[in-house]
Amino acid sequence: MIDCETEISQGRRFAFGQNWHQFGQLVDEERITSARRSLELALGTTDLTGRTFLDIGCGSGLFSLAAVRMGARVRSFDYDPDSVRTTQKLREEFAPDTDWSVCCASILDPDFVKRQGKADIVYSWGVLHHTGSLWKAMDAACGLVAPGGTLFVSIYNDQGLESRVWTEVKRRYNQSGPLARRLLLSGSVLYLSRNYPARALLNVARGRGPASGAVPRARGMSRKHDLVDWVGGYPFEVATPEEVFSFCRERAFELRHLKTCRGGLGCNEFVFTLGARADG
Incomplete structure (x- = not known):
């Protein structure tokens, strides 16, 4: 194993x-x-x-x-x-x-x-x-x-097709170097910003602003760490x-x-x- x-x-x-x-x-x-x-x-x-x-x-x-x-x-x-x-x-x-x-x-x-x-x-x-x-x-x-x-x-x-797309994003993230990972993270942030201000989400990804992790989310979690976990989280089913x-x-x-x-x-x-x- x-x-x-x-x-x-x-x-x-x-x-x-x-x-x-x-x-x-x-x-x-x-x-x-x-x-x-x-x-x-x-x-x-x-x-x-x-x-x-x-x-x-x-x-x-x-x-x-x-x-x-x-x-x-x-x-x-x-x-x-x-x-x-x-x-x-x-x-x-x-x-x-x-x-x-x-x-x-x-x-x-x-x-x-x-x-x-x-x-x-x-x-x-x-x-x-x-x-x-x-x-x-x-x-x-x-x-x-x-x-x-x-x-x-x-x-x-x-979510059907969207879940399959995210599977590929996650797979590529884990097989990429630091620069490509940052690009995938930023691209994902822009996509997710359809229902959230883009500037605020970019600040989260960069570890800035009140939403970046300093203020607890529901369940006591951190928006920044949840975001990185979402984009990179692989295997994914x-x-x-x-x-x-x-x-x-x-x-x-x-x-x-x-x-x-x-x-x-x-x-x-x-x-x-x-x-x-x-x-x-």
Whole structure:
């Protein structure tokens, strides 16, 4: 199995961990609070005391930390070593004496998955579509949910031809040098500026202005880092809400919460509960 750093050097994968490392330096109590509130809203509770929370593709570790703050016992893992290091640093800074483990692993590694116990909440926001094998990753994630437990995932929306074009942009970004990447980023900004002032988005790309990352977005995120993640995020797969719903329903999951991107660019967010049929 080719490792993450080799895939990045070969232009086959975006350096998600480097982007998360930069974002991790912005994490503060305001962003943690925003992340926690988004979890509370989707999960329908403010208290996870005594519950296990598995974070697949933990990125910066922000949402693992939010779950810890809600009382959960947390296990986090990510395929990218830089993401793991960033999450470990966040744990050391904000939650050093808590029940929170972090390791480097892939959801596509069947041996690793077999060693994992079931979790009350399996969380993977904006991750499974970057594995290179979306439905295999979804199946593995579903298999890690305890009976009666919760699956919380977000998957990029399928926009048909536009999604295919973005796939090519992302592929070229990762196979290009610094100058070509800047051009692709600027071109993408101009395209995305159809519904947003072009000058403001260009400032975001350059790390300037109030929208560049200093002011938290929804979920405590950063517009600048989300933009770079969007343009460079490869591998890249998409699915319609109906496809995700049908896939999970076949595995005895019942939809509890849905937040779509209204047919546009971005992620559709799903919260499922594993129903009684899962026991047999």
